[in-house]
Amino acid sequence: MLANIALIVLCAWTVVSAFFVVASKNLVHGVFWLAAMLLNTAVIYIALDAPFLASIQVILYTGGVITMMLFGVMLTLRQSGTIIPNPSQHSPGRATVAGLFGLTMLWAIWTTPELAAMTPTTSGSADEIGKLFLGQYMIPFEALSVLLLAGMIGAIVLARKGDA
Amino acid sequence: MMDIRIFLSLAVVLFTIGVYGVLTRRNAVGILLSIELLANAVNLNLVAFGHFGAGAVGQVFALFSVALTVTEVIVGLAIVVLLYRTRQDITVDLASEMSR
Numbered sequence: 001m002l003a004n005i006a007l008i009v010l011c012a013w014t015v016v017s018a019f020f021v022v023a024s025k026n027l028v029h030g031v032f033w034l035a036a037m038l039l040n041t042a043v044i045y046i047a048l049d050a051p052f053l054a055s056i057q058v059i060l061y062t063g064g065v066i067t068m069m070l071f072g073v074m075l076t077l078r079q080s081g082t083i084i085p086n087p088s089q090h091s092p093g094r095a096t097v098a099g100l101f102g103l104t105m106l107w108a109i110w111t112t113p114e115l116a117a118m119t120p121t122t123s124g125s126a127d128e129i130g131k132l133f134l135g136q137y138m139i140p141f142e143a144l145s146v147l148l149l150a151g152m153i154g155a156i157v158l159a160r161k162g163d164a
Numbered sequence: 165m166m167d168i169r170i171f172l173s174l175a176v177v178l179f180t181i182g183v184y185g186v187l188t189r190r191n192a193v194g195i196l197l198s199i200e201l202l203a204n205a206v207n208l209n210l211v212a213f214g215h216f217g218a219g220a221v222g223q224v225f226a227l228f229s230v231a232l233t234v235t236e237v238i239v240g241l242a243i244v245v246l247l248y249r250t251r252q253d254i255t256v257d258l259a260s261e262m263s264r
Binding site: 007011014015018019021022027030031034037038041044045048049050052053056057060061064065068069071072073075076087088089090091094095097098099101102105106109110115116118119120121122123124125128129132133137140144147148151152154155156158159 | 166167168169170171172173174176177178179180181182183184185187188189190191192193194196197198200201204207208211212214215216217219220221222223224226227228230231232233234235236237238239241242243244245246248254255
């Protein structure tokens with residue numbers, strides 16, 4: 001019972017922080033709301049029996065990506081101080097597109113009998129994940145490392161000063 | 165209570181909020197933040213399906229997705245910095261004028 005309440009509070013808090021990522025007027029606040037959302041998701045991963053992925057989420061996302069985002073905000077700063085306007089262009093058409101998508105997906109989820117029949121099993125330990133990465137998914141794993149290198153070189157070439 | 169539909173619904177709500185953010189934000193970094201919401205919703209789906217049947221494969225795919233998203237953020241921010249250097253402004257409407 002206590003776990004159910006905790007899960008509901010967690011889900012609600014995740015949605016609230018996601019909402020403020022999109023709604024906050026100050027871009028820096030948006031970045032910190034995103035950090036809150038990512039940490040909440042990490043806790044949900046623990047609830048889903050995936051502690052390894054939860055730790056990756058905290059290290060890589062809330063540690064790495066949020067820092068990169070703050071760098072991006074501060075590098076593209078025109079005024080001093082920490083109030084950076086983050087304008088939005090709200091329109092009924094855009095809300096309808098997003099809302100219709102969400103409602104369709106929710107309808108699909110709650111009317112599919114196969115999903116209701118699913119029961120929790122084990123998620124797999126870090127041990128199993130490592131064996132899969134260096135076994136069955138070896139080639140995608142290596143391709144991913146090449147992609148990371150390419151992305152890194154691409155970012156340096158794009159962002160360097162001089163004859164870009 | 166451990167029903168997969170709760171987690172899938174949460175992911176859909178996060179994705180919808182992210183889609184609305186991508187459509188309405190005018191600041192390039194704001195759009196990148198919304199894209200992070202989308203990627204996070206997808207990861208949540210992968211982990212949920214991993215827990216409800218697929219096993220460790222779900223987490224393997226989620227880790228692939230995390231690495232792809234991080235690469236995308238790096239390149240995206242490099243483009244934002246480049247945009248700022250050429251235009252002194254990162255509002256995307258001005259950037260679309262540039263392409264004409």
